[in-house]
Structures are given as C-alpha cells and as structure tokens.
Amino acid sequence: MKKIVKNGIIVTASDTFEADILIEGEQISTIGKGFLPSEGTEIIDADGCYVFPGGVDPHTHLDMPFGGTVTKDDFVSGTTAAAFGGTTTIVDFCLTEKGKPLKNAINTWHNKSEGKAAIDYSFHLMIGEINEDVLAELPSMIEAEGITSFKVFMAYKNVFQADDATLFQTLIKAKELGALVMVHAENGDVIDYLTKEALANGQTDPIYHALTRPVEAEGEATGRACQLTSLAGSQLYVVHVSCEEAVKQIESARRAGADIWGETCPQYLALDQDELRKPDFEGAKYVWSPPLREKKHQDVLWNALRTGALQTIGSDQCSFDFIGQKDLGKDDFTKIPNGGPMIEDRMSILYSEGVAEGRISLNQFVDLTSTRAAKLFGLYPKKGSISIGADADLVIFDPFAERVISSETHQMKVDYNAFEGKQIKGVVRTVLSKGKVIIQDNVYKGTEGDGVFIKRAKYGEELRNTALERV
Ligand SMILES: NC(=O)NCCC(=O)O
Ligand SMILES: [Zn+2]
Numbered sequence: 088m089k090k091i092v093k094n095g096i097i098v099t100a101s102d103t104f105e106a107d108i109l110i111e112g113e114q115i116s117t118i119g120k121g122f123l124p125s126e127g128t129e130i131i132d133a134d135g136c137y138v139f140p141g142g143v144d145p146h147t148h149l150d151m152p153f154g155g156t157v158t159k160d161d162f163v164s165g166t167t168a169a170a171f172g173g174t175t176t177i178v179d180f181c182l183t184e185k186g187k188p189l190k191n192a193i194n195t196w197h198n199k200s201e202g203k204a205a206i207d208y209s210f211h212l213m214i215g216e217i218n219e220d221v222l223a224e225l226p227s228m229i230e231a232e233g234i235t236s237f238k239v240f241m242a243y244k245n246v247f248q249a250d251d252a253t254l255f256q257t258l259i260k261a262k263e264l265g266a267l268v269m270v271h272a273e274n275g276d277v278i279d280y281l282t283k284e285a286l287a288n289g290q291t292d293p294i295y296h297a298l299t300r301p302v303e304a305e306g307e308a309t310g311r312a313c314q315l316t317s318l319a320g321s322q323l324y325v326v327h328v329s330c331e332e333a334v335k336q337i338e339s340a341r342r343a344g345a346d347i348w349g350e351t352c353p354q355y356l357a358l359d360q361d362e363l364r365k366p367d368f369e370g371a372k373y374v375w376s377p378p379l380r381e382k383k384h385q386d387v388l389w390n391a392l393r394t395g396a397l398q399t400i401g402s403d404q405c406s407f408d409f410i411g412q413k414d415l416g417k418d419d420f421t422k423i424p425n426g427g428p429m430i431e432d433r434m435s436i437l438y439s440e441g442v443a444e445g446r447i448s449l450n451q452f453v454d455l456t457s458t459r460a461a462k463l464f465g466l467y468p469k470k471g472s473i474s475i476g477a478d479a480d481l482v483i484f485d486p487f488a489e490r491v492i493s494s495e496t497h498q499m500k501v502d503y504n505a506f507e508g509k510q511i512k513g514v515v516r517t518v519l520s521k522g523k524v525i526i527q528d529n530v531y532k533g534t535e536g537d538g539v540f541i542k543r544a545k546y547g548e549e550l551r552n553t554a555l556e557r558v
C-alpha cells in the first residue's frame with residue numbers, strides 16, 4: 088500500500104523545504120513534488136504543518152525495578168505514550184546483575200518488551216562489573232545481539248554503582264568492539280556520605296535529595312569520566328547532564344579533541360530545584376538523579392544545546408506513581424524512587440520552550456530530538472532521517488496549535504505529570520511508524536507489538552534497510 092504525505096514542510100537536521108513524501112510499504116521511496124498517485128494510494132494531508140523524522144529517545148527505563156518498586160510505565164504504556172508525543176524509536180536500559188550472564192539480562196528485557204511495543208526499540212546494556220565471564224560475553228552483545236552501547240553508573244552506591252576500574256575497562260573494551268559507553272556521572276561515594284549525614288541530622292524531606300547531590304559531585308564525576316575516556320582513547324556519552332559544572336567538563340574535553348557527547352533532559356531545561364520544596368510531600372514528584380538544579384543552570388543548558396556542547400535530549404523516562412510509590416520515601420528522602428515521567432512530553436517541551444521561545448532553531452530541534460541520537464546509537468539513517476530508503480517514521484506537527492499538559496489527559500499510566508497545567512505551543516497531529524499511521528488527532532491507531540527490536544550498528548557505522556543495501 089502506497090501513501091503520500093502531501094503539502095507539508097519537511098524539516099530535517101540540516102534542511103527545511105516543501106516537498107511530498109511517497110511511502111511504499113514501510114519505507115520512504117521518493118521525496119519530491121507533483122506525484123501522480125496510483126489507484127489506492129492514501130493521501131495524508133500535512134498542509135500547514137511541519138513534517139519531522141520520528142523522534143528517537145535514547146534514554147528510557149520501562150518496566151524497570153528500582154528503589155524497591157517497579158516503574159509504573161511498561162513497554163505497552165510507555166511506548167504508546169512516546170508515540171503520542173512524536174517519538175517513534177526508544178533505546179531502553181537493560182539492567183544486569185553481578186555474577187549472572189549478560190545474556191540472561193537481555194532475555195529478561197526481550198520478555199518485557201516483545202509483542203508489546205507500539206514503536207521500534209533497542210537496548211543499552213548496563214555494565215556493573217568486569218571479569219573474565221563479562222569480557223568473554225561482550226563481543227556477542229555487539230555481533231549477535233546488536234546492542235552497541237554500554238552503561239556504567241558512577242552513582243547509586245551499593246545498588247548500581249561501578250568503580251573506576253570497571254568504567255576504565257569498559258571504555259577500553261568498547262573501543263575495541265565498536266560500542267559507545269554511557270555514564271551516569273555523579274560521585275556516588277560523596278553522595279552516600281552527604282545523605283547519611285543529612286539523615287543523621289533529621290533532614291528527611293524531598294529537598295534534601297537535591298541538597299545532598301551537589302553540582303560539584305556531578306562536575307567531578309563528569310570530569311573523571313572524560314579523563315578516563317581520553318586515557319582509554321575511547322568514546323563516551325554522558326546521560327542527563329543537569330548543570331554548568333558538568334557542561335564545562337564535556338565542553339573542555341571536546342575542545343581537546345575527545346570523542347565525548349552529552350545529553351540533557353526536558354526536566355533540567357524547564358524545572359528547577361524549588362519544585363522539591365513543595366508542601367505536603369509534593370516535592371517527591373520532582374526527585375530525579377541528578378537533581379533539579381537552581382534556575383541559573385537552565386540558561387547554561389540551553390546555550391550548550393544551541394552551541395553544540397550538548398547534542399541530544401533524552402527523556403530519562405522512569406515513572407513512579409505519587410501515591411503508592413513515591414510515598415515510600417515519606418519519612419526518608421533516600422527511599423523516594425528516583426525518576427519521573429517524560430517520554431510523552433520530551434519533544435513538546437523542547438519545541439515549545441526551545442523553538443517557539445527562539446532558543447534553538449527548527450533544524451536543531453530535529454537534530455536534538457531525533458537525528459543525533461540515531462547517529463550516535465547506530466540507528467541512522469534507518470531512523471532519525473527523512474531520506475530515500477529510511478523507515479517512514481514521520482511526525483506531522485502543527486506549530487500553531489496549543490495544548491495543556493495534564494495527567495488527566497496524558498497517555499502514561501503514572502498518576503501525575505511534572506508539567507501539570509503547562510501550556511504548550513505546537514501539537515502532534517499524525518505519527519507514522521514504518522509507514523503505518525499510529526496516531527491521528529490524539530487517537531491511537533496502532534496495535535500492540537507493531538514495534539520490534541532493532542539490532543543496531545556499531546559506533547560510527549550506519550544502519551540501512553536491506554533493500555537499499557542491494558541497490
Ligand atoms: N534519573 C533518575 O532519577 N532515575 C532513572 C535512573 C537514572 O537514570 O539514573
Ligand atoms: Zn542516571
């Protein structure tokens with residue numbers, strides 16, 4: 088079945104132009120003007136709208152056990168919500184357990200996701216330790232499983248935290264195998280000391296989550312990860328950068344020629360630390376790690392996105408209900424499950440606060456929310472691109488319409504939205520995933536299991552649809 092997306096303004100990471108898109112099956116077959124539709128061709132009118140490549144969210148935690156509970160949104164609700172927001176591919180974090188084969192973890196994540204997702208997905212693999220067994224298994228993660236990014240936590244002491252030797256060896260191995268190493272960069276030991284001290288002083292409210300995770304702890308860990316990357320001659324991606332201290336480290340490492348990339352998230356761009364001071368334990372809704380920062384850091388992050396010091400926007404989707412999950416930490420902020428819902432509004436916040444407010448250009452918006460992540464994580468040009476042979480993952484976006492964010496209307500299962508009541512400029516009209524309309528005017532038209540697991544290319548390599556490879 089053929090489809091033509093007509094009359095829209097196509098926006099890619101580099102260009103903005105008026106053209107129509109011919110879709111044959113799951114892929115874009117031609118981009119141009121004046122197509123004569125053959126009988127049965129479906130016309131999708133994008134008049135007055137932008138046409139973006141579907142969003143690529145490089146940072147999600149769906150159906151993930153954490154903090155004594157499990158994230159509220161799973162691969163059904165999480166990927167459906169992502170689609171409503173214009174995201175058509177996610178890369179989720181697969182947690183591993185020390186002493187157990189990596190393959191077990193991969194199987195667990197396949198069982199959580201197979202047949203459930205609304206959009207295509209892949210996994211990053213957490214590395215918690217390096218030993219003979221892990222080293223022996225890593226090549227098959229790349230070659231057989233198509234998992235070409237490894238994640239090391241420098242925080243969450245006694246839970247996920249790995250030591251510097253583990254990070255360094257992961258960097259060396261990743262360089263050899265063609266993988267990108269990701270870090271959660273906060274100094275977990277310092278945070279552990281500060282949290283124990285706060286609790287001993289009776290400081291149990293949500294705001295102490297932020298006050299015990301200072302910017303210096305993020306800046307130090309980011310700098311350390313950058314130095315270890317340079318020493319290993321490897322490549323690094325710093326997730327959820329929240330503050331000036333971390334941006335400076337990434338910027339200076341990049342200026343020195345290091346292969347280092349940085350991501351920030353909508354929450355750090357548009358919310359600040361005062362949210363954690365809300366009464367009646369409401370502050371718990373805003374507990375992320377790294378924490379929300381003082382407002383002045385928002386300008387630094389926007390500048391970093393505009394100037395290229397940071398290159399991607401992840402949602403860090405990790406949702407927990409306010410009632411029944413966040414309240415595990417009612418008397419002790421260290422027991423509040425860390426994270427929040429963001430998969431659905433990631434692109435909306437970036438468009439409304441970024442493009443509509445004149446902070447970033449339209450093309451930068453596409454690069455930040457889609458194309459760059461696709462390139463870094465071995466999905467491009469199958470994903471993140473409007474080009475011949477790419478998957479027909481498209482978002483038809485009305486820049487003049489407005490909407491209000493609310494947990495009453497959002498698609499995520501979680502019982503609150505961190506942006507409750509926020510007026511947003513720009514509305515997703517239609518979303519196509521692999522040529523199929525899955526969202527039309529806020530109605531889900533897809534089917535559970537439309538989304539499949541994507542084996543990704545190695546770091547620095549491209550992923551093309553096989554039909555094009557044959558040409
Ligand atoms: N960020 C956060 O608070 N929760 C999700 C887990 C992580 O990314 O550290
Ligand atoms: Zn993290």
Ligand SMILES: [Zn+2]
Pocket residue numbers: 146147148403404405
């Ligand atoms: Zn995360």
